[in-house]
Amino acid sequence: MLRERAVAAFDQASAALGDDPAAEPVRALLREQRGRLLATLRVALVGRVSSGKSTLANALLGGHRVATGATELTYNVNWLRYGDEPQILVHFLDGRPVQRHELADLERMTVSARHDPAHQDFLSRIDYIEVHDSNPRLLDFDLIDTPGLDSHFRADSANTLRFLGRTGDEVRAATVAQASQADALVLVFARGLARGEAELMADFRGAALAAVTPITAIGALTKVELYWPEHDPMDEGRRVADKLMRAAGARRLLFDLRPIASLVAAGASTLTDAEFADLTALARLPPGVLAERVRLGPLFATKEQADLPVPAARRQALFSRLGGYGIVLSCGLVRDGVDRLAVLGAELAERSGLAAFRELLTGHFGNRADLIKLRRAMTVLQEQQELMRPALPPRARLRADDAAAEVTRMGFAEHAFEELTVLQRYYDGQLEFGDGEAAELLRITGEHGTTPAARLGQPASASAEALRARARERFAYWAAYTVDPSHGGPTRRAAQTVQRSYELLIGEIAAGPAGQRRDPRPAAGAA
Numbered sequence: 001m002l003r004e005r006a007v008a009a010f011d012q013a014s015a016a017l018g019d020d021p022a023a024e025p026v027r028a029l030l031r032e033q034r035g036r037l038l039a040t041l042r043v044a045l046v047g048r049v050s051s052g053k054s055t056l057a058n059a060l061l062g063g064h065r066v067a068t069g070a071t072e073l074t075y076n077v078n079w080l081r082y083g084d085e086p087q088i089l090v091h092f093l094d095g096r097p098v099q100r101h102e103l104a105d106l107e108r109m110t111v112s113a114r115h116d117p118a119h120q121d122f123l124s125r126i127d128y129i130e131v132h133d134s135n136p137r138l139l140d141f142d143l144i145d146t147p148g149l150d151s152h153f154r155a156d157s158a159n160t161l162r163f164l165g166r167t168g169d170e171v172r173a174a175t176v177a178q179a180s181q182a183d184a185l186v187l188v189f190a191r192g193l194a195r196g197e198a199e200l201m202a203d204f205r206g207a208a209l210a211a212v213t214p215i216t217a218i219g220a221l222t223k224v225e226l227y228w229p230e231h232d233p234m235d236e237g238r239r240v241a242d243k244l245m246r247a248a249g250a251r252r253l254l255f256d257l258r259p260i261a262s263l264v265a266a267g268a269s270t271l272t273d274a275e276f277a278d279l280t281a282l283a284r285l286p287p288g289v290l291a292e293r294v295r296l297g298p299l300f301a302t303k304e305q306a307d308l309p310v311p312a313a314r315r316q317a318l319f320s321r322l323g324g325y326g327i328v329l330s331c332g333l334v335r336d337g338v339d340r341l342a343v344l345g346a347e348l349a350e351r352s353g354l355a356a357f358r359e360l361l362t363g364h365f366g367n368r369a370d371l372i373k374l375r376r377a378m379t380v381l382q383e384q385q386e387l388m389r390p391a392l393p394p395r396a397r398l399r400a401d402d403a404a405a406e407v408t409r410m411g412f413a414e415h416a417f418e419e420l421t422v423l424q425r426y427y428d429g430q431l432e433f434g435d436g437e438a439a440e441l442l443r444i445t446g447e448h449g450t451t452p453a454a455r456l457g458q459p460a461s462a463s464a465e466a467l468r469a470r471a472r473e474r475f476a477y478w479a480a481y482t483v484d485p486s487h488g489g490p491t492r493r494a495a496q497t498v499q500r501s502y503e504l505l506i507g508e509i510a511a512g513p514a515g516q517r518r519d520p521r522p523a524a525g526a527a
Contacts (some may be wrong), residue, residue: 002374033381076127089132183372224236230411389401423445424440440474452505
């Protein structure tokens with residue numbers, strides 16, 4: 001497996017350093033990057049303040065994990081990780097020891113208290129908050145909720161920053177620093193295509209975030225529920241997302257941009273039995289009457305109305321949880337026969353766009369997690385080793401060069417890196433592939449799964465013989481493609497890479513799941 005080969009290369013690199021004390025900085029760098037290979041993929045949520053990053057984080061994790069809001073947050077980083085023992089680790093800017101707290105203290109750790117000077121001082125000194133949670137979704141990736149790329153804020157946010165002794169530039173710097181440490185990014189856009197979104201695209205490009213490529217970045221268009229009632233939120237969200245993806249340079253930054261009714265998505269898994277009962281009661285109203293009342297917004301949630309079967313306080317709770325669109329959608333589902341809370345939550349997750357976004361997140365990043373981490377580790381190793389090199393004594397310098405060569409040699413030997421290069425050229429518009437060839441490029445490189453069946457677009461139940469026949473068929477197609485004189489330059493080289501991918505896959509299928517070759521013919525199976 002790629003991970004085992006990579007770890008072995010880093011171990012060989014460490015061995016190449018010998019026991020020379022002068023090489024300890026390089027040895028530490030190798031240990032750090034080796035550890036990153038074995039760690040969970042880090043995915044950072046990046047966008048403007050109040051773009052819905054924290055709400056999206058809660059939705060992805062299926063519950064309330066980080067505080068949300070526009071004016072009461074400390075603008076610190078929340079790093080959510082899997083941990084058997086739920087706890088909070090508070091890291092400070094001034095280097096004081098990390099403090100451990102109960103998970104129940106998270107709200108207090110992240111929300112300002114304007115009339116408590118001691119708490120104000122505590123919050124202002126926080127660098128980032130590490131949240132350990134036993135949520136099984138965090139087994140796949142760490143989720144880093146960043147403050148925001150903004151440098152200038154609205155009056156309410158600026159007041160909060162002044163209260164905490166922070167500046168907009170510091171908030172932006174903290175976001176860039178954490179995003180630069182991530183393996184992959186989710187770029188979060190609030191609904192609409194106002195000037196702010198265009199500026200945000202420039203922010204992403206100008207922030208020097210190495211992970212902003214279609215291989216390592218996807219986008220979320222949040223808060224689309226606010227398009228209701230003028231539009232169907234998901235339809236309008238898709239239209240706006242498509243428009244943004246057509247903007248200059250967007251396709252070179254993002255693999256895809258998906259709309260999410262983020263408040264509905266976050267509320268889907270946190271509804272209580274009592275709230276489900278209230279939704280069931282509201283669903284008995286004529287649909288037009290309910291929609292008309294819900295359109296009143298705060299008045300629906302706060303004003304006592306004798307003909308509504310749910311008291312104002314409980315309507316307020318529903319409105320905070322789901323928003324107006326979420327209430328109307330939920331009641332419609334109840335009228336259509338949904339009679340259990342769990343079923344309603346699943347339907348809301350599906351109709352809010354959350355289920356599809358989760359699939360995109362785990363598929364696009366998860367299927368390439370080891371490759372993404374290895375490429376980042378190799379880049380960091382090369383950059384840092386070059387910085388350390390001038391300060392090393394001559395003998396240690398030679399050993400450091402030998403160590404870096406061990407890892408670089410391994411990288412050059414991995415066909416998967418050539419596949420990544422082809423993917424990047426495709427995203428940059430350098431290839432002349434048609435839609436069919438482009439879809440096949442994504443599939444064979446693992447976009448829809450890393451099993452032979454998934455890479456061939458075949459059912460999981462397909463036999464080895466059927467998979468081998470399909471792989472040989474596609475190998476022959478791409479072999480012919482590479483010699484077609486109408487294809488040249490990057491396109492021909494890309495086709496050769498795809499052909500090689502099928503050649504290796506034929507060998508993988510022949511070897512079988514236990515790694516033992518079961519076909520005496522050459523792995524290439526050249527037709």
